[in-house]
Amino acid sequence: MDPFLSRALLYTFGFLLVGVHGTHYRMYGYPIHNSYMLPPMVHGSAVLPVVVPKPGILASPPHPANVRPKPETRTLQVNQPTDNACKSRPLDLVFIIDSSRSVRPQEFEKVKIFLSDMIDTLDTGERATRVAVVNYASTVKTEFFLKTYFNKAAMKKAVSLINPLSTGTMTGLAIQTALDEAFTEESGARHVTFKIPKVAIIVTDGRPQDRVQDVAARARASGIEIYAVGVDRADIQSLKLMASEPLDDHVFYVETYGVIEKLTSKFKETLCGVDVCAPGRHDCEHICTATATSYQCKCRNGYILNPDKKTCSRIDVCALGRHECEHICVASATSYQCKCRNGYSLNPDKKTCSQEVRSVVQIEDPCKCENLVAFQGQVNTYIESLTTKLDELTKKLQVYEGRRN
Template sequence: HILSRTALHLPPSILLSIPTTKITNSLFLIRIFFSLLTKKEQKMNLIKLFSFSFTATRTNCKNRPIDLVFIIDSSRSVRPAEFKKAKEFLQAMVDSLVIGRDATRVGLVNYASTVKIEFLLNTFFDKSSVMQALGQVEPLASGTMTGMAIRTAMEKAFTKEAGARSASMNIAKVAIIVTDGRPQDKVEEVSATARASGIEIYAVGVDRADMASLKLMASQPHDDHVFYVETYGVIEKLTSKFRETLCGLDPCDQGHNCQHICVNSGDSYICKCRPGYILNPDKKTCSRADACTQGHDCQHICVNTRDSYMCQCRTGYVLNTDKKTCSRMDSCSSEHNCQHICVKSGDSYVCMCRKGYLLNADNKTCSRSDPCSHGHDCQHICVNSDASYMCKCQVGYVLNPDKKTCSQEMRSEISEDACMCEAQIVFQKKVQSAIQELTWKNILF
């Protein structure tokens, strides 16, 4: 802002000599700006520039929500002007915080030989009210009962009734003690109890403050929780230190390994996923949430994969080239295991055998059948013949033209046996048989 205002007042000859690409370069403008000023003007504007930067930083502080209670020493050793400086120090810290019901809450415990709770964590929920209340605090009296003040803060200021939030909300409880003297009561035990209850204690010593007592009160590590300044006049030096401590850094801005979204969470961060995705067990990467339930274009079956989905078909169907729709498959044209004949049957197939064969029990292979055993019309003897059968007659009979029935054989020739005995016997039997047959038919008699 300062630089842009200055650039507007530069002579046209200088502005025209500046390359267009460099007008937006802040460092280049700074060099032009300061080259036109005297040494005194350079110093004054440099102070303004850095004051502007400091104000922007203070305004943009995004501290994590905390329950903050100031414990301030207002004993007789603290002069009025010094006490005013102490209050300004507290106001500067509050000014850098985000104050609110769901943000940081502030309380104040004032102590000397007695202890007074000036306001609790649930008294004010806006910054201006807290700032005003801090400015109106008056010093108490003689004495430095620091231990009593710590106990009062623990038992009355950091309670649910006083506005302190539950531990399940993961909101830090912070106490900042400001004192310039040696405690007149014991602080070690009560401080340890307060710390054990979850209160983080910072101890700020001024002038005659006892460093050993400060360490007994403060949380570990002492390098981060114990501070000392020579006088109340320079206590504002600690403002930036506490601003850094209470505001903290934006964990997500410091670098993270979230695949999708980084969300600040207190002193750390958590990862979240974009809509339609779920966080994997590593708490960093994301996978598509049940993609099939999010909508798909599969005709039959949708199957989730790691980051997407794929389509499949029901039994008896094959996936088309579009990878979405399905067509009924010709089960017999694809691979089958029928030995003879494959016949489609609904979404599947059945096996059949060629004529003269029977389907085995495995419903796949075929064996040659026994036609005679399956029924025939032979009068005498059935004989299997490849895939069918043929008829034969018993000895002394001949097969009739129908290839099924048999008739007794009639032979005219006489057997030429050496003795002719058997031939004569056979001839006689035939004659007798013929006569009997004619008799039955009433031809001779």
């Protein structure tokens, strides 16, 4: 048999067995990392795939035992897979995983695979990202702390040994334990002066049996950014009560544990320091401000953020009473101006008003003498009229008294 044809058949057989499950494919939720594809070899009009096993992987001999290989006519350049971990910034990352009775054993294995895949995407180390795992049900167990392991192999081995705790779902207690134990400096968390983002990823498939709202609020207030991942029967409202804002970027839901690995790439993009405020990566109408692992929207001067935490509306500071005008507030495009009522003028502070002072001007009447004479004439006439009436009354009184006598 032609040696080249033998090689072609061997490569084709290897492709059918291994190639279709290369590094870019997964089977039954488990990553396949046993081989990677090389550029095809061309022989005449036939294009044959070439599969090269990784070192350490058993493979068939490159040539049949009874065929002596011909000298190679070209060299195949094999590029080793690149490290897909993020290199941008360190994190103090704590996974809080639900292992209550509702999580079946095979489903819990999926959670552990998800954790291992997440660890693979991170740049872990003492001065890089530190990882801890808190396991919970009715009770809470910290599987390992932020200071326990600094390399991926040790972390992944510890994850593989985690056993479910069964029983209830005390999510609030788990968050409190993470706050009191996992995120402390004694357990390996960096001091606040280092400005290392603190991130918690909660994975649950049920409704919490305790109150999570208050404890989650305390955790967020302490600077911990919380992501809530719900699976199958998870209560969406409870996820929203736990997660950080904006909720669209911190609350995730998958139908089954079988597809939870789909979130790995999403978290890799989020946790690896991608510029979340780059055009097309956010929904802010005005201003995008990056946070530790996400972003927040803000508005320009003269606008206020709407309840959706993304869009903005113009502020009518005059209608809302957010001004310092003593009399009249007039809203402008970005602020307001003060004005005064009639009879008042605006003071130099541009806010208060003072009453205007009006001067009275005396104008001398050039006809002053004539007016006085006319006035005197009117007075004399009036006096004469009164005197006449008085005389008439006197006469009537005399007649009346004479009749009485």
